[in-house]
Amino acid sequence: MSKLTTGSFSIEDLESVQITINNIVGAAKEAAKEELGPMGPTPFPTTAAVRDWSFTLFDRYEPVYTPMCDQCCYCTFGPCNLEGNKRGACGLDMKGQTAREFFLRCITGCACHSAHGRHLLDHIINLFGEEMPINMGASNVIAPNIQLVTGRQPKTLGDLKPIMEYVEEELGQLLATIHAGQEGAAIDYDNKAMLAGILDHVGMEVSDIAQVTALGFPKSDPDAPLVEVGMGTLDATKPVIIAIGHNVAGVTYIMDYMEDNDLTDKLEIGGLCCTAFDMTRYKREDQKAPYAKIVGTISKELKVVRSGIPDVIVIDEQCVRADLVEEGQKLKIPVIASNEKVMYGLPDRTNDDVDAIVEDIKTGKIPGCVMLDYDKLGELVPRIAMEMAPLREGISAIPTDEEMTNLVAKCVACGECAIACPEELDIPDAIQLAKEGDYSALEYIHDLCVGCRRCEQVCNKDVPVLSVIEKAAQKAIAEEKGLVRAGRGQVSDAEIRAEGLNLVMGTTPGIVAIIGCSNYPAGSKDVYNIAEEFLNRNYIVAVSGCSAMDIGMYKDADGRTLYERFPGKFERGNILNTGSCVSNAHISGTAHKVAGIFAQRNLSGNLAEIADYTLNRVGAVGLAWGAYSQKAAAIGTGCNMFGIPAVLGPHSGKYRRALIAKTYDESKWKLYDSRNGSELAIPPSPEFLITTAETWQEACVIIAKNCIRVSDNNMGRSIKLTHWMELSEKYLGVMPEDWWKFVRHEADLPLSKREALLKILEAEHGWEIDWKKKKIISGPKIKFDVSAQPTNLKRLCKEA
Amino acid sequence: MVDTTKNTKLFTSYGVKTSKAITTEVAAKLISKAKRPLLVVGTGVLDPELLDRTVKIAKAKNIPIAATGSSMPGFVGKDVNAKYINLHQLGFYLTDPNWPGLDGSGNYDTIVLLGHKKYYINQVLSATKNFSDVRAISIDKNYIQNATMSFGNLSKADHIEALDEIIDLL
Numbered sequence: 001m002s003k004l005t006t007g008s009f010s011i012e013d014l015e016s017v018q019i020t021i022n023n024i025v026g027a028a029k030e031a032a033k034e035e036l037g038p039m040g041p042t043p044f045p046t047t048a049a050v051r052d053w054s055f056t057l058f059d060r061y062e063p064v065y066t067p068m069c070d071q072c073c074y075c076t077f078g079p080c081n082l083e084g085n086k087r088g089a090c091g092l093d094m095k096g097q098t099a100r101e102f103f104l105r106c107i108t109g110c111a112c113h114s115a116h117g118r119h120l121l122d123h124i125i126n127l128f129g130e131e132m133p134i135n136m137g138a139s140n141v142i143a144p145n146i147q148l149v150t151g152r153q154p155k156t157l158g159d160l161k162p163i164m165e166y167v168e169e170e171l172g173q174l175l176a177t178i179h180a181g182q183e184g185a186a187i188d189y190d191n192k193a194m195l196a197g198i199l200d201h202v203g204m205e206v207s208d209i210a211q212v213t214a215l216g217f218p219k220s221d222p223d224a225p226l227v228e229v230g231m232g233t234l235d236a237t238k239p240v241i242i243a244i245g246h247n248v249a250g251v252t253y254i255m256d257y258m259e260d261n262d263l264t265d266k267l268e269i270g271g272l273c274c275t276a277f278d279m280t281r282y283k284r285e286d287q288k289a290p291y292a293k294i295v296g297t298i299s300k301e302l303k304v305v306r307s308g309i310p311d312v313i314v315i316d317e318q319c320v321r322a323d324l325v326e327e328g329q330k331l332k333i334p335v336i337a338s339n340e341k342v343m344y345g346l347p348d349r350t351n352d353d354v355d356a357i358v359e360d361i362k363t364g365k366i367p368g369c370v371m372l373d374y375d376k377l378g379e380l381v382p383r384i385a386m387e388m389a390p391l392r393e394g395i396s397a398i399p400t401d402e403e404m405t406n407l408v409a410k411c412v413a414c415g416e417c418a419i420a421c422p423e424e425l426d427i428p429d430a431i432q433l434a435k436e437g438d439y440s441a442l443e444y445i446h447d448l449c450v451g452c453r454r455c456e457q458v459c460n461k462d463v464p465v466l467s468v469i470e471k472a473a474q475k476a477i478a479e480e481k482g483l484v485r486a487g488r489g490q491v492s493d494a495e496i497r498a499e500g501l502n503l504v505m506g507t508t509p510g511i512v513a514i515i516g517c518s519n520y521p522a523g524s525k526d527v528y529n530i531a532e533e534f535l536n537r538n539y540i541v542a543v544s545g546c547s548a549m550d551i552g553m554y555k556d557a558d559g560r561t562l563y564e565r566f567p568g569k570f571e572r573g574n575i576l577n578t579g580s581c582v583s584n585a586h587i588s589g590t591a592h593k594v595a596g597i598f599a600q601r602n603l604s605g606n607l608a609e610i611a612d613y614t615l616n617r618v619g620a621v622g623l624a625w626g627a628y629s630q631k632a633a634a635i636g637t638g639c640n641m642f643g644i645p646a647v648l649g650p651h652s653g654k655y656r657r658a659l660i661a662k663t664y665d666e667s668k669w670k671l672y673d674s675r676n677g678s679e680l681a682i683p684p685s686p687e688f689l690i691t692t693a694e695t696w697q698e699a700c701v702i703i704a705k706n707c708i709r710v711s712d713n714n715m716g717r718s719i720k721l722t723h724w725m726e727l728s729e730k731y732l733g734v735m736p737e738d739w740w741k742f743v744r745h746e747a748d749l750p751l752s753k754r755e756a757l758l759k760i761l762e763a764e765h766g767w768e769i770d771w772k773k774k775k776i777i778s779g780p781k782i783k784f785d786v787s788a789q790p791t792n793l794k795r796l797c798k799e800a
Numbered sequence: 801m802v803d804t805t806k807n808t809k810l811f812t813s814y815g816v817k818t819s820k821a822i823t824t825e826v827a828a829k830l831i832s833k834a835k836r837p838l839l840v841v842g843t844g845v846l847d848p849e850l851l852d853r854t855v856k857i858a859k860a861k862n863i864p865i866a867a868t869g870s871s872m873p874g875f876v877g878k879d880v881n882a883k884y885i886n887l888h889q890l891g892f893y894l895t896d897p898n899w900p901g902l903d904g905s906g907n908y909d910t911i912v913l914l915g916h917k918k919y920y921i922n923q924v925l926s927a928t929k930n931f932s933d934v935r936a937i938s939i940d941k942n943y944i945q946n947a948t949m950s951f952g953n954l955s956k957a958d959h960i961e962a963l964d965e966i967i968d969l970l
Contacts, residue, residue: 003823008841061884064888064891064892065927066813066923066926066927067814068814068923068926069813069814069927070816070817070930071815081815081816083815083817083929083930084929084930085931094930187856209834303908403905419810419811419871422919424917424919424942456813521917521920601908626870651919651920653888653919653920654919654923658888658892660888660889662893664893664899665898687889688889691886691888691889692886692887692888693869693888694843694868694870694920695841695843695870697870698843698869698870698886702886731873732867732872732873732884733875733876734872734882737884758931775968
C-alpha cells in the first residue's frame, strides 16, 4: 500500500468529492526517518530513551535533595512524616518524594511554556496559515532545540504542529507518573525532570519561532531597538494601559487598534513581565523605536497597581498576581482577562457588545471581564482606558504626607512583618526611622522588596506596609528610567561560525547567560553588577526576560546603560538580549549550534552526543539569580540535560533538588578520549550542573570557575584562570584553594603571575620546576593534548 | 543572661520536626564538647559586630571556619583557619561520610551556624537534617527550624549579648 501524505485529493469516478488529510498519526516520526539525513539515536525521545544520558550525568553530578517539608500530603493514606528519609504509607521515601516535587515543578514549567506555544501557534496559523515559511533571520539551523530533541527540521508553521503534539503527549505521560503508586526511585524522577526540561526548551522554541516569524519581531538582529524600561517611564498624564503576563497574542490587537486610530501618542501602553518584552518586539523588525514601554518584573505588579497609574489592566497568562482584581477594584482599575488560563472569576463577556461592556465597567457594575475575542479586545481595552482615566484622576493607594505620618505612628515594632518578609527585610527599624521623618531606610527597602504584601497581612495595626514603602520611594520611582535592547531572537549561524573556535579553545572565556525572574536576594542591581563584571572581562553575556529588564535599569557615571555601552552581537564583550521567557530557547540553541555548525556534529535526534560536546567544550554557565517560577526550574533543568550548568540565587534551594559533584572524588573526574577509548583525567569543572550561591559576588567567582572546560587550549585556560583568580581575590579576598588542579602546563598559568604560581606549585604541591626555562617538569595530574577528543560516551570511542 | 529560647515563632513551617530552642549555656557546652566542629558562617557575619564575635568564637576553641557566600574577606588577616566553600555544596558534602572535610581529616560531627539568610540556611539544613547525623547548632539571630538546636528569634542587641555570653562560656 502506498503511503498517505497530507493534502487534498479527488477520487476518480466520484464527482464533487474531495478528501482532505490534515494530519497523519505518526507521520512526523516517519518523516524524520525518511527525509532528514543522518539521525542520532534518540529522535522524539521518551523517558526511557533519555535515561542513559541522564544517568551518565547523575553519576558525576549527584542529585542533592533539600526537602521543603518533612511531610507528604499527597494522598489519603497520609499525611506521612518522611523525616529522616522514612517511607510514607505508599512506600515512597523522602528522597523519592523530594525528587517528585522537583519534577513536578519542571513539568509545570514545561507545560506553561508549551501551552503558551500551543496557543500562539494555533492563533498564528489561524491568521497566516500552515504554509507560512519559518523566518528566524539568515540562518540554516533555525530550530536547534527541535532538531536536537526530535530530529525534525521544521520549515513552515505547520511543521511545528507535530512537534507540539509530541511535547503534549510526553507531558501527559510524565504527568501520570506524579500519581501515587507510580515511580518509586528518586533518580528516575530526576530523569523525568530532565526530560521535562528538554521538552520545555522545545516548547519555548516553538513559541518564539511562531511569533518571531509571523508578528514582525526582530530576526537575529544585534541592533534591535532600545526600549524604555522602568516605572518612571510611564506618562501618567495620559490614559494608561498596563499589560501583564507572557502571551502577547491579545495585546497585538490592542496595539493595532491604537495604531489604526492614531492613539499611540494619546495613550500610554506599558507591560510587566514578558508580554512587555514581546510588545516591544511586535512589528519592530525594521528597528523602529517601540512606543510600548517595559515597566518591570512581577515584583513591580502590585507596586504599579498601588501607584494608581493604570487606567486598565489587561492580563494574559503566567506570572500574573492572583490578587490583581481585588487590588484593582480598590482603585477603580478594571482588569480584562484575555486568556482562558487566567480568568479570575470575572464574567465572560466575549460574546457581548463592546459598548455595553465599556458602560458596565465605567459604572462599576463589573470589576472587569473575560474577553477572548481579540478583535473586540483590541477595541475594548483602549476605550476603557480613555473612559476610566478622567474618572480615576487622583486615585492612588499611596498615602498623602499626613496619612503617611499617621500610618508609621501606628507601628509598635512588634516584628511580625520582619518574620513574614520573604526577603528578611528590616521593616520595623525602617518604620521607626520614618517616625522621626527619615524615610531613607524605607526608600532603600523599596528595591529589595518583591511586592508580595505578606507584611501587610500579619500587621496587627493594619498598616499597609507596601504602600508605606512606596510612598517613601516616590522620588526614586520617578527616576526609575532605563533602556533595554528589544529581544533580538536567535544567534545567527554566521555569528556561530565567527565565534565557535574562540569558545571551544577558551580564548573567549565564556558565555554567561543571565536569565529568569526577579526574586533576587538583595535587589535588582545584582544582575547589573554581574553582567557588567563579565562584560568588562570580555565574556559573552546573553540575557532574557526579567533579568534583561533589570540589567537595563542601572547606568554608569555617564548615564549609559549596559545596552548602550556594549553591542548586541554574539561576540566577546557583547550583551545580547534574546527576548522574552520563551526566547531562552535561543540561548540553549546557541550551544547546540556551536556543536552543529562549528564542530559539524549531527544535531538531529542526537541529544547525548551534542550535550556531551557542550559539557566538555563550551564554557557556558547560566545564571537564574532571581528564579522564582516553575518555568525557571524547567529552563535550568533543560540546560543541565544539554550540558550547560546553572547557578541560581539563594531562594532557589526551595526548588528542592540540585546536581552537585564531589570534587574530592577523583574517580568522577575522568572522560574517554574518543580516538582510542583511553581514559582522560579532567579538572573538576563544571563542578555542578545546578546549584545556588548566596551573594552576587560569590556567584561571579563560581561562574568564572565553571566556564573552564577540558578543551581549553593553553591560552584559553590561562585567560580563564586569570579571571577566576582575579574575581576570587576581588570578592573573596583570597586566591582559590584548588586553582592548581586546572594547570596542565606552564602556559596555562596567567602570564602576570606565572613565576609566583610556579613557586607555589613547587613549594606547596611538590611539583618539579625547571627554573632556568621556567617550565613544569612533573606534577600535573591532568595532561593537555590538543588532539584529544573528550567524551563521556563510550559508544563514541573508536574501539567501541 | 539573655533568654535565647523564648521566641520560636515561624511564618511558615518545614513540617513536623522543629529544632530545640537552646540557651547560651547549652550552646557553649555543645560547641565545647564537639569532636569535629565546623563554624559555618554566611555573608551576614561581615557586619562588624558579628564578625568580631565570630572570630572570637573560632579562636576560643580553635574551630575551623567554613566561610560561605562572600564572607571570606572578613577573615583575611584575622589569624583564624577559614576557607571558602559554597553553602549548598557544603550541605551536600556534610551528608557524605567519606568527605575528607576542609582539612583532609574527615567529616564533621557538629556545625555551628552564624550569619545566614534564614530561608537559605533552613533549606540547606533540610538535607543534613534528613540525610545525615551531623548536629547543627544555630546561634543566629533568627530561629532556624531545620537546625538540630537553635536560638529563638532575637533582637540584634540580644543576639550580640548572647554571642558574648557564649564567648565567655567557651
